[in-house]
Amino acid sequence: MSNPLLCIVDADGIIEPEALMRIVRPFLEDARTVASGGIIRVVNGCNVEDGLVQEVRLPRNWLARFQVVEYLRSFLAGRVGWDALKIMLLISGAFGLFRRDLVVAVGGLAHDSIGEDFELTVRLHRYCREWRIPYAIHFVPAPVAWTEVPETVAVLGRQRNRWQRGLIDTLRRHLRLLLNPRYGRIGLLAFPYFFFFEMLGPLVEFSGYIVVLFLLMTGWASLTYFWAFLMVALLFGAILSLAAVGLEELSFRRYTRLQDLLWLLALSLLENLGYRQLITYYRLQGTLDYLRGQTGWGHMERKGFQKA
Template sequence: MIDFPPWTYQAAEIVTGFVIATGLIQILVYIVQLAFAGYALHRRPPLPSTTVLWDRYAEVAPPIGVIAPAYNEELTIIESVEALLALHYPEFEVIVINDGSKDGTLRRLVDHYSLVPVQRYHELALQNRPIRGLYANPAYPRLLVIDKENGGKADAMNAGINVARAPLVCVIDADTLLEPDALLRVVRPFIEDPLRTVAVGGTIRIANGCRIESGRVIEARLPRNILALFQVVEYLRAFLMARLGLSQMQTLMIISGAFGLFRRSSVLDVGGFSHNTVGEDMELVVKLHRFMRDRKRDYRITYIPEPVSWTEAPESLSILANQRARWQRGSLETYRKHRDMFLNPKYGRIGFLGFAQVWLVDVMGPIVEIAGYVLVPPLWLLGLISFDHFLAFLAVVFTFGVFISVATLVLEEVQLRRLKHARDLAMLTVAAVIENFGYRQLNNLWRVRGWWQFARKKQGWGTMVRKGFQRP
């Protein structure tokens, strides 16, 4: 045993204590979110059928403009648009924005729907790159295609919002498949609380492995790819626990750009989606919070689990690494732009709870956890910390991580029951356990990579290669 100076033991204990304390606080945050999510699911009314929803909302549901930006989405664009045109909703328009794609995205749309150039007046309330043309076909009165110069996802969504005429806009990814009744379900808060509701988020699920026909998920199946399977667990945890819990606490800080419904006038009030961030979806929600609280307005930003959309998850380490680093970079960019809201009494629970959660989980979380992996085991092996401290670190990292994941699956089974087969629940439970031993550590490394990119002021989305949805 090496005899170190006394101060090294004290320093090692301080470092280890900080890592363990930070981990315990994160676990406490997750447990609180889990409790609020369970309460929200417990008190929610019985899930009505699509027919009941139609009878209830058909005459009062406001028109919706569905905004779908597309960049190099040739493989999935037709299936996605087919799903959008088949939505069960009284009055809606699908606006697809071809954001200067370099592949055959626009050509596939024009050929498949026999589109022709059209003229349509639209305002320029939000900044976007020049529009090269609008395309439509009277045989598809609910479809409008915008062709514009490349400007990025935020720029494309702003163009779609400018052209939209409906009071509500639903922003999605072009590779997203909405369930047929998704709009009927996601619009409910706008109908029940029309004066206060400004934004509503729905659930996103992984389409990998599912049987898909004409843009619809015919049969939900678990992915065979292990990375995609881990992401199924992640998405359940992110939406069913975190966002539902935060929504119940009225501190929801993000509505995914892959599926969210917004009041168009409110989006215009805050200047639309920002161009100088890759986390434009989170940043828009934070801007809405800031705008409403600065003006002391009573408002609601909500997540509800029943509306579901499906998306294709990355199945390769390189693509997934780029995605997670980009997500981390987007969170940090949003935090930096609005850091004056953190712990600011002017912003109430958003400043104290919402931003505290962002600071703890998104800003500090990956760095502290990776520091723990790098420092704690060597410190124990060198005898600088006790075995009890080492066990406490392992418990925080693994035991509680497994608990949170499995508890989320329990919520899924007890309350929503979307898993039809017991073997699927068993497989997800196994995945929820083993993801903590390797995959979680990789995820934090990718997030630290996002930190490094943020520090170097890297811009752009990077490469996102898709295989296309599985067809029968």
């Protein structure tokens, strides 16, 4: 095929009409661009007609609501920051645009990878660095793809388990990048972040819960210090989520109803009281399953889009 660009999307996602026009912009503005990614939003609860999202609303399901905030934080806070630092290490397979010739040159999507979107992006970085090809990988917050997120704990657990196993598998395949100055800021900043914080983070966080619980039960920890530290930790954990919700409201304002905006602000605080710990548990479980050699995707149930 002669088309210079390759678009990868999820089969069950919804791409907005102007999304392709917006996601191609980095290729037009920067000749070095080899990949660009758009934002992924939660479609649960929205009114969908004729393949288009007609009205954006929060899901009725509480588990899906927390994921709305999580996705906003991941894309509007996390990836905007990575793009500014020029360390974009992940283009989501739900909506990404790539230079076809380079995707072919690196061998395409790895058929034996369960984190194929992450692995492809890292491989593109590595290939361009090793062959000294001038390149750039961008994130554009405007192009939107809508996806359905899990609404049951079991399905959410299987999804996050798979994401964690895909993360570990990709980092293992490209371990050579870790703290390697040959790969510039990718090897010295982006890859170490994913290695120490994303991969090892669940183990460290879960261990912290166990240690704190032990200290409280044995009376070795000061209750005053514990509550003060807990409040600071909760506030710090909510800052990024609140910032992402604020950026959504100021820049895009997809959620037009005041009650939805208020719920988003409340969820930014509440997600640290149970939801975060649940995700940590499933990510830790994914780490253990990877060490056991589990490679399956797991069954992902879909309810389908809804009309008002």
